[in-house]
Amino acid sequence: xxxxxxxxxxxxxxxxxxxxxxxxxxxxxxxxxxxxxxxxxxxxxxxxxxxxxxxxxxxxxxxxxxxxxxxxxxxxxxxxxxxxxxxxxxxxxxxxxxxxxxxxxxxxxxxxxxxxxxxxxxxxxxxxxxxxxxxxxxxxxxxxxxxxxxxxxxxxxxxxxxxxxxxxxxxxxxxxxxxxxxxxxxxxxxxxxxxxxxxxxxxxxxxxxxxxxxxxxxxxxxxxxxxxxxxxxxxxxxxxxxxxxxxxxxxxxxxxxxxxxxxxxxxxxxxxxxxxxxxxxxxxxxxxxxxxxxxxxxxxxxxxxxxxxxxxxxxxxxxxxxxxxxxxxxxxxxxxxxxxxxxxxxxxxxxxxxxxxxxxxxxxxxxxxxxxxxxxxxxxxxxxxxx
Amino acid sequence: xxxxxxxxxxxxxxxxxxxxxxxxxxxxxxxxxxxxxxxxxxxxxxxxxxxxxxxxxxxxxxxxxxxxxxxxxxxxxxxxxxxxxxxxxxxxxxxxxxxxxxxxxxxxxxxxxxxxxxxxxxxxxxxxxxxxxxxxxxxxxxxxxxxxxxxxx
Numbered sequence: 001x002x003x004x005x006x007x008x009x010x011x012x013x014x015x016x017x018x019x020x021x022x023x024x025x026x027x028x029x030x031x032x033x034x035x036x037x038x039x040x041x042x043x044x045x046x047x048x049x050x051x052x053x054x055x056x057x058x059x060x061x062x063x064x065x066x067x068x069x070x071x072x073x074x075x076x077x078x079x080x081x082x083x084x085x086x087x088x089x090x091x092x093x094x095x096x097x098x099x100x101x102x103x104x105x106x107x108x109x110x111x112x113x114x115x116x117x118x119x120x121x122x123x124x125x126x127x128x129x130x131x132x133x134x135x136x137x138x139x140x141x142x143x144x145x146x147x148x149x150x151x152x153x154x155x156x157x158x159x160x161x162x163x164x165x166x167x168x169x170x171x172x173x174x175x176x177x178x179x180x181x182x183x184x185x186x187x188x189x190x191x192x193x194x195x196x197x198x199x200x201x202x203x204x205x206x207x208x209x210x211x212x213x214x215x216x217x218x219x220x221x222x223x224x225x226x227x228x229x230x231x232x233x234x235x236x237x238x239x240x241x242x243x244x245x246x247x248x249x250x251x252x253x254x255x256x257x258x259x260x261x262x263x264x265x266x267x268x269x270x271x272x273x274x275x276x277x278x279x280x281x282x283x284x285x286x287x288x289x290x291x292x293x294x295x296x297x298x299x300x301x302x303x304x305x306x307x308x309x310x311x312x313x314x315x316x317x318x319x320x321x322x323x324x325x326x327x328x329x330x331x332x333x334x335x336x337x338x339x340x341x342x343x344x345x346x347x348x349x350x351x352x353x354x355x356x357x358x359x360x361x362x363x364x365x366x367x368x369x370x371x372x373x374x375x376x377x378x379x380x381x382x383x384x385x386x387x
Numbered sequence: 388x389x390x391x392x393x394x395x396x397x398x399x400x401x402x403x404x405x406x407x408x409x410x411x412x413x414x415x416x417x418x419x420x421x422x423x424x425x426x427x428x429x430x431x432x433x434x435x436x437x438x439x440x441x442x443x444x445x446x447x448x449x450x451x452x453x454x455x456x457x458x459x460x461x462x463x464x465x466x467x468x469x470x471x472x473x474x475x476x477x478x479x480x481x482x483x484x485x486x487x488x489x490x491x492x493x494x495x496x497x498x499x500x501x502x503x504x505x506x507x508x509x510x511x512x513x514x515x516x517x518x519x520x521x522x523x524x525x526x527x528x529x530x531x532x533x534x535x536x537x538x539x540x
Contacts, residue, residue, distance in 0.1 A: 054516035061501070062525050066532055229462065232440035232490035245439075245462045251412065321414070321458055321469065323441075334456065336446055345526075349442040349458075357493045386516055 019047070024371065026055055031375065032129055033382030037359070039371065046371060049363045051356065056386040064346040069095045070313045072343075074170030079348055080384035081167060082125055085118035086326035087384070088172040091346075093253065094322040094335040095174045099315040106299045107176035108255040113189070113292045114159070114171060115254075115324070116285040120196060121155040122327035123278050123285075124148040127203065130275075130376035134216055144206060151199055154192045161185060174313070176302025186293050193286045200282050207275075217271035221362050221374035224269060231361060232354040235329025236281065237378065240266045240273035247325040258295070259288045271377040313341045321349075328352050328379055350384035388464045390415060393435050400430055414458070414467030421472050421481055428457070428470065428484040437461045437468045440490035445502045447528045452476040453502060457484070457491075474504070483509040501526035 025036035034055035040048035060079055064072050076091040077084035089111060096103060103111075128148030156166040161182055163169045171178050207213045223233070228241040238245060246263040248256040264280035266273035307313060317339040323332035332349030355378050363371055393415055394406055401423060407416040419427045431437045437459035446454045452475045459468045474481055483506035485491045495506045496515040503524035506512055514521065523530050 054514075054518070057516040059525060062530075062532060226438075227489070229438040230440060230489045232442070232488075243462055250462075250465060330441065332442065332458075334442070334444060334458070345446045347442065347444040347456075353493065354440075354442070354490060357490060361489065 018042075022368070026052070031382075032380065033385075035356075035380070035382055035385075037363075037371070037375075039363075039368065041368065044367045044369075046363050046366055046368060049360050049371075051359055053356070053382070053385050056382045058387065060348060060387040061346055064343055066342065068313045068341040069174050069315055069343070070307055070341075072346075073172055073174070074168070077168040077170060078383060079350060079387055080326065080328065080331065080352065080381050082381045082383075083118050083122040083327040084168050085114045085171065086324055086331050088169065089115060089254075089324045090322060090326075090331045090333040090348075091335075092172045092174050093324065094320050094333040094346075095315055095337075097320040097322050098318040098335060098337045099174070101175050102303045103176055103254070104300045104303055105255065105297045106180075107301045107303075109292045109296050110177050110181070110301065111172065111254050112256065112259070113289050113296075114162070114169075114177075116288045116292075117155050117158060117189075119285045119327045120282060120289075121152050121159075123282055124152040124155070124196075126278065126327075126376075126379045128152075130373075130379070131207070131213075133372045133376045134213065144203060147199070147203065151196050154195065158185070158189055158192060161188070173302060173304075174315075175304035176300070178302075180301050186296065189289070190293060193289050197283065197286050200279065204279060214272070216370075216373050217275060217377070219268075220271045220366065220370050221377060222269045223358060223362055227358070227361055228269070231358050233329065233358050234351050234354065235326065236274050236277040237355055237358070238329065239264060240277045241269040242267040247323055247330060253324065256288075259291045261285075261288050271373055274377045314339065315341075315343075323349065326351055328355060328381065328384070330354075331384075348384075348387050350387060352380040352382070352384040353387075356380045356385055388436065388461070388466065390466055393461075393466050393468070396434060400434070401427060414469050416469040416471070418471045418473065421474055421478075424455070424472050425482045425484055425487065428487045431459055431468055431470060432487055435459075435461060435466065435468060436463065437466065440488040440494075443484075443491050443494035443498060445498050445504060445526075447502065447526065448473075449528050450476060452478055453504060455481060455498070455504070459488075479503050480505050480507060482507050483512075485509050500524065503527065 020041040022039045022041055024039055025031050026034045036052040038050040039046050073088045073092055076088045080087045128145040132145040160166050163171045223241045225242050228238050244265045249263055261284040264277045266276050315337045319336040321334045323330045329351035331351050334347040335343050336345040338344040397417055405418040439460040439462050441458035443457045454473050457470045481504055495509050498504050499512055500514040500517050501524055
């Protein structure tokens, strides 16, 4: 009788020298969209990350070649759907620059007001979802999320009464804006701005007085200035890494030179620095809205009202790269016009695309839990990453 | 450094580069030949201190071939630089500038994905937005908008 061979004993290696591949996404709640990060782990520490994007690709650039300058702006809002106003803004400004189309002062101010309100709404969603991701450390996490959503709804109410839509607007047109403000809108807007302003301080106390929050964001995900510029991150990320660059002040457009505001800069480059930059931006945006409401000029809202035919939408031959300071940074539109009513080529420089490209450079060396904190502090919107 | 100094420096270092006429408030627009592409990118980073990598893309000029466009910025002196190169008819190969600007990594992958440009020296050239089994490069003008892609239409 032969005895069965003793089962081979498997020695488990607890020293952490074996690498584990972990998929984070594409359906991970902290990704704020469809994003897959393939993490190589040694124990709890990330040693390598491969970012897989493209799940939300809708061929915006190819599509734009088939749509006229009057049709595309409302599609443009679907690139960065969390800050739809600024996405439209980049496109119409590019067309206006090539076509040398004037924009009336009132329209410029309305664009500033809506862009800044949009920045507030976008930052509110960022703050809420980021803190939700940080989760348990914030006493359940959902508290601040619900507070932020409550305030964001007020901004969306304003947009709804102005445009008729809450998320995707189609408000900007080549030559101006589509609608003038309804009666009492300015008054409601002022009240909303004051209310949100008073609540920002509450959030700051809730978070910064919480040692768990501070422990999870301070010193995590440090981006040096050299790396920041080399990868091309922009907006709050760039300013959190010590670069004093804001397009609203560096190359003022749409009458931004009329307004007084501070461009916050932090030098630490960590998650907390990016958080601080955005918290100051809240107040500065509200400040700009107040100034614009105070001085809102009278006059037409578009230099090309009532376009009737495709021929009227033609833009002369030329090219331009035009960028605006969106909630996430430099939203750029590189437009090549061939004299017809449709662009020959249009390239979106989505702020989120470049911002997300920083992940493989900063994530390695952090724990898995920090990946969530870093992702949230980058604030990517996948509509803009994948276009 | 001022815009004019930047233009002069480019003219001195790259005699064959075509510098477009200055536009008020606009960037310096320079076209170099493909074999000078990486040298010019390194020069822009070192000497013009254009360290901010904004974007890289391509334009399909049909019979005239592909043109690469890169936007760089000197954030301290507020100098914008558009550097371009014409690859020529039928050519879809170009040296990679990823070793110079890390931000070019994803942008070159996107240009490969959309235009089929093979960047020599790129560390990880694969599709980025489309799936790996996608056929063709959609932003080429020869790629029709309604090109079928089974099982989708």
